Amino acid sequence: MDVDLALIGFGGATSLLLSALDRRGVRGLRIATVDPEPAHGHHRTWAFWTGAEDELDPVLDAAWSQVDLYGPSGLRQLALAPMRYAMVQSGPVFQRADEAAARLGVKVVTASAAALSDNGKIVTVRDDDGKTIIRAQWALDSRPAAPARPGRTFWLQHFRGWWVRADTDVFDPASAILMDFRTRQPAHGVSFGYVLPTGRRTALIEYTEFSPARLDDAGYSRALRAYLQLLDLPELTVEKVEDGAIPMTDAPFAVRPSPRVVRLGTAGGATRPSTGYTFSAMRRQADQIAAALAAGGDPVPGPAYPRRHLWMDGVALRAWDRGLVAAPAFFERLFTRNPPDRVLRFLDGLTSPAEELALMASTPLLPMTRAAAGDLLARLQTRS
Numbered sequence: 001m002d003v004d005l006a007l008i009g010f011g012g013a014t015s016l017l018l019s020a021l022d023r024r025g026v027r028g029l030r031i032a033t034v035d036p037e038p039a040h041g042h043h044r045t046w047a048f049w050t051g052a053e054d055e056l057d058p059v060l061d062a063a064w065s066q067v068d069l070y071g072p073s074g075l076r077q078l079a080l081a082p083m084r085y086a087m088v089q090s091g092p093v094f095q096r097a098d099e100a101a102a103r104l105g106v107k108v109v110t111a112s113a114a115a116l117s118d119n120g121k122i123v124t125v126r127d128d129d130g131k132t133i134i135r136a137q138w139a140l141d142s143r144p145a146a147p148a149r150p151g152r153t154f155w156l157q158h159f160r161g162w163w164v165r166a167d168t169d170v171f172d173p174a175s176a177i178l179m180d181f182r183t184r185q186p187a188h189g190v191s192f193g194y195v196l197p198t199g200r201r202t203a204l205i206e207y208t209e210f211s212p213a214r215l216d217d218a219g220y221s222r223a224l225r226a227y228l229q230l231l232d233l234p235e236l237t238v239e240k241v242e243d244g245a246i247p248m249t250d251a252p253f254a255v256r257p258s259p260r261v262v263r264l265g266t267a268g269g270a271t272r273p274s275t276g277y278t279f280s281a282m283r284r285q286a287d288q289i290a291a292a293l294a295a296g297g298d299p300v301p302g303p304a305y306p307r308r309h310l311w312m313d314g315v316a317l318r319a320w321d322r323g324l325v326a327a328p329a330f331f332e333r334l335f336t337r338n339p340p341d342r343v344l345r346f347l348d349g350l351t352s353p354a355e356e357l358a359l360m361a362s363t364p365l366l367p368m369t370r371a372a373a374g375d376l377l378a379r380l381q382t383r384s
């Protein structure tokens with residue numbers, strides 16, 4: 001099959017891209033998707049920051065303009081306006097993408113793409129048997145991929161969440177718990193719980209760690225049960241379980257492995273190293289690609305995050321990993337010494353250098369300076 005665009009992997013990044021192409025009115029392109037999982041990989045829940053209005057509003061599970069943060073000095077309530085913290089299931093996002101794909105005349109290929117070879121003009125996509133399945137002008141590849149080279153810190157954001165239902169009204173749907181550091185802290189890394197209510201009786205409650213390795217099954221269940229006890233909630237029914245692990249690393253991802261192959265999503269560096277948030281950057285890049293194609297250009301997005309943000313994240317990861325700064329105090333200071341919307345725009349990669357100086361000044365300066373010096377030294381050593 002010969003196409004203009006081969007979208008390799010039909011998960012989050014490709015779904016958002018198809019919707020963006022449709023929204024921008026891009027027509028007349030020959031597009032194919034390739035994914036071995038007909039239902040777009042695994043179901044998941046996406047939480048992200050957004051403004052007062054969002055085109056996903058009709059399908060959001062919930063959105064909160066106020067969130068709680070339980071840090072070392074107790075409870076802080078953060079008013080997020082003009083921003084909101086929002087939650088959407090992957091199901092409706094995939095459904096919108098399927099509808100967009102139908103309107104765009106996309107060929108959906110259920111196969112595993114094992115290899116892409118790029119001669120500078122055409123990308124040939126082969127399956128596991130080495131058979132050519134597609135030849136494309138461009139391939140946008142969101143298959144999972146390891147970083148291009150090892151980082152100086154490699155952590156994971158790993159978590160388990162329970163979708164719970166109560167018999168009585170126990171949640172306040174107007175307010176979520178964003179980070180609750182009262183959980184038992186791991187020896188190496190940081191843990192927190194959070195509560196995202198979707199109604200008075202329903203919520204997603206998660207236990208999350210930022211640390212080098214995953215727990216075993218019993219470890220997550222124990223941690224979640226302990227967190228529920230701490231919240232002092234009545235008996236709850238667990239209706240669904242969600243877990244996963246997202247890379248948190250200063251390792252670089254190869255975003256353009258060859259002239260006509262562009263990596264998207266987590267594989268393309270859209271995951272924010274200091275938080276694991278990915279959704280907003282994927283959406284932003286999807287829109288950039290759609291805008292470029294609508295204008296007759298190449299489907300190449302801008303970087304997911306500015307380089308200086310990646311440097312700041314690398315320093316923060318180093319500070320937490322080497323025990324120079326405790327992450328709970330770090331996040332508490334960040335959120336309470338800055339207007340919340342500045343922090344949220346920073347986490348989405350959208351702040352100006354002046355705002356970033358203010359953000360840096362609000363973190364513990366001496367240990368962060370030590371972490372920055374360590375980072376610089378490690379970079380110089382890698383180069384020599």
Ligand SMILES: Cc1cc2nc3c(=O)[nH]c(=O)nc-3n(C[C@H](O)[C@H](O)[C@H](O)COP(=O)(O)OP(=O)(O)OC[C@H]3O[C@@H](n4cnc5c(N)ncnc54)[C@H](O)[C@@H]3O)c2cc1C
Pocket residue numbers: 008009010011012013014034035036037040041042043044045046047048111112113114142143144242243244245246264265266267276277278279280
């Ligand atoms: C459980 C979970 C919850 C998350 N929650 C959030 C959140 O709340 N907020 C946030 O910002 N980020 C979140 N993330 C991070 C990120 O947003 C998601 O991982 C997102 O799905 C990444 O999109 P993607 O397209 O890069 O990868 P995926 O959505 O994983 O898509 C990759 C696709 O590649 C396909 N594939 C694999 N191998 C091949 C092959 N050989 N050939 C063809 N296709 C192949 C897979 O089947 C899959 O469909 C979460 C991640 C997980 C795992």
